[in-house]
Amino acid sequence: MSRKYFGTDGVRGKVGEFPINPSFAMKLGWAAGTVLASAGTKEVIIGKDTRISGYMIETAMQAGFSAAGINCALVGPMPTPAIAYLTSTFRADAGVVISASHNPYYDNGIKLFSNSGTKLNDAQELEIEHLLEQAINHGAMTCVDSAKLGKVRRIGDAAGRYIEFCKGTFDKNKSLTGLKIVVDSANGAAYHIAKEVYAELGAEVISINDSPDGLNINERCGATHLDSLQTAVMVYEADLGIALDGDADRVMFVDHNGHIIDGDEIIFILAQAFKISGELEGGVVGTLMSNLGLEIALKEMDIPFVRAKVGDRYVVEQLKETGWQLGGEGSGHILSLKHTTTGDGIVASLQVLDAIIESGKSLAEVKSGMTKLPQVLINVKLKADNADEIIASDAVQASVSAAETFMGERGRVLLRKSGTELLIRVMVESTCAEMTQTQAQTIADAVKLAG
The missing domain is CATH 3.30.310.50 (Alpha-D-phosphohexomutase, C-terminal domain)
Known part of the structure; x- marks a missing residue:
């Protein structure tokens, strides 16, 4: 069975064109709900980023899940990694993320995962694909009896719970007091969360690109467009800047000189800090795109390094295979399995801030042991x-x-x-x-x- 409609990484595309349209979203909700219900699922958590089409797709998926007899818990705009956390916290059986990550507003996507934050198993994916194809091509979508229809509820304190989770990954004996940080939330899912995390830990926070209107997500801002963050860091004379992408699973930094610190350099900073503290288990997993300078710097510290295929899911697979805990990509997907089960931009940034505080050095200084090759x-x-x-x-x-x-x-x-x-x-x-x-x-x- 070819994954024509839906697969391991969900489905993504331009809204209004196949496959991302209301009809498709409803049928996917029904197909996924039917498969999950057969495995005992009763409720799914649905989160989204701030793009305008999220409202439409969210409503359509609710209808599909309800038709399959699955209850839905809505958390509104929320980072992708937050959905993984909240799915477990609220004892839901599965999670749904409606987001196209770093893509423009006119794209959107749908991703499903289990209550452990991992992808659905292959058998489930194949069955969802089969039912979805039947619904699309043959009108095979059915509905449970009226008394068994799924219900919908909204979780009001989801953001607060996730903020506390992020803070809990930071050393409770340390504080961000004395640090001036510029935070760029990309007008995305973390617009109401990221700035609160850093501020509640004591930092002086200047927040930019935190006013989403449904159309400005990732627009010349965030982890993929760092010009505005570089300017703000210099104007406000900040110690550093932190940029997330639209769904906050990526993070990039800018140091006090306005220089960009990318994912490869973030991995180096964390590997160096974990090595010094004795917390590094094994080595580091990068990708085929990881800068050779990272590999050289890790070798100088006697830290093993392996490359996975490009994509954070391949990094996760390699980490699990090796039993290591740290890996990621130059794009800013950072995985520290000691702290979270998936790539989380806010959590990763807190580990970098911890390394800065522990070393007593600036961001520029802690990354100086790595030289990127052109x-x-x-x-x-x-x-x-x-x-x-x-x-x-x-x-x-x-x-x-x-x-x-x-x-x-x-x-x-x-x-x-x-x-x-x-x-x-x-x-x-x-x-x-x-x-x-x-x-x-x-x-x-x-x-x-x-x-």
């Missing part, structure tokens, strides 16, 4: 969904081979297709910035011609 990433847009064919083409492979031969041990090349967009990502990394840019552009040009 890395260029070029996204090549495609006209059709044929990324695999293009990457495997003779012309593209020849350009990759030529670049690898030219750079030798001084660099590396990675080509991969995007999981959410019609893109091929061309990444080149080497010891020389000019060489890196030249080789990346040459390969990108070959990809364009092949497309």
Whole structure:
């Protein structure tokens, strides 16, 4: 069974076009509800980010779940990692997140997970896919008897509970008093949460991009657009800046000089701190995109490092396989399984702040032990969904081979297709910035011609 409609990472797309529309959302709610009900599920928690389509999709999914006899508990705009936590806290049987993460407002997505914060098992996913396909193509959607319809309730104190959870991951013997922090919530799901967490721990907080209107989520702000945060840090003479993305599972920093601290550097900071404190278990998991500078810095500290495929779920799988606890991506997905079961931007940021306080150094100083190698990433847009064919083409492979031969041990090349967009990502990394840019552009040009 091919995952045409729904799979491990849920479904994501442009709202108003298949598959993200009210009819699809209702049918997915019914299909998922039917499968979950057969396993004993009685209630699901539904959360969303701040994009305008979330209201429509939330209502449609409620109808589908209700038709399958599943109760729904609504928590409103809430970070993706908060849904994982709240699903367990409120003893719900499953969680639903309506979010397109760092994507623009006109996209949206739906993701389901168990009450342990993990993906549904393969058998459940296949059965949901089967029922969804029947509902879409054959009108097979049914409804339980009226007396068995699911009910809907709203949880009013969800935000407060999650704030307390985040604070609980920070050393209770420490405080953020004396730190001036600029917080950029990307006009997203953490707009009413992130600033409260840092302030309640004692920091002086300047909050920006915390006024969502349904359309401005991730718009020139947040973890994917750091210009406004850099400016604010310098204007307010802050100690550092913290940027989350639309659903707050990513985090990026800006130091007091306005320099960006990305996910690779965050992982280095945490690995270094955990190593010093004796809390590091095993090594660190990065991805194929992790900067070579991270690998070199970890090696100098005798910390093992392995690379997983790109995507936080692959990092989680590798962490579980190795029994390690720390990993992540340069994009800001940071996983510290000691503190949470999933990538959580706020929780990860608190661990960085803990490392700063413990060391008595600035953010710039604690990350100075790692030097990033020049890395260029070029996204090549495609006209059709044929990324695999293009990457495997003779012309593209020849350009990759030529670049690898030219750079030798001084660099590396990675080509991969995007999981959410019609893109091929061309990444080149080497010891020389000019060489890196030249080789990346040459390969990108070959990809364009092949497309």
